[in-house]
Amino acid sequence: MSASPDRAATRVSVVPGGPLLVEGPVEVILPDGARRLSERPVVALCVCRRSRIYPFCDTSHRRRGRACRESDRDVGEG
Numbered sequence: 230m231s232a233s234p235d236r237a238a239t240r241v242s243v244v245p246g247g248p249l250l251v252e253g254p255v256e257v258i259l260p261d262g263a264r265r266l267s268e269r270p271v272v273a274l275c276v277c278r279r280s281r282i283y284p285f286c287d288t289s290h291r292r293r294g295r296a297c298r299e300s301d302r303d304v305g306e307g
């Protein structure tokens with residue numbers, strides 16, 4: 230499948246051990262039909278399912294047995 234001629238492909242970058250970085254804005258449709266919108270130019274989508282703001286990454290993937298600090302929450306929902 231390729232992008233239509235009038236629209237560039239959306240870039241998605243895989244961060245090893247971390248989120249998917251998607252060029253925004255992004256609208257995510259959850260399994261229950263709920264919609265989450267981020268207007269950020271780059272949106273970090275959680276793939277570890279530990280984020281407290283799922284589907285957006287809150288950097289909880291970085292935790293190794295310590296509580297998530299407020300200062301860690303530098304990416305995600307916009």
Ligand code: FES
Pocket residue numbers: 246247248249274275276277278279280285286287288289290291
């Ligand atoms: S990928 Fe899940 S919190 Fe970052």
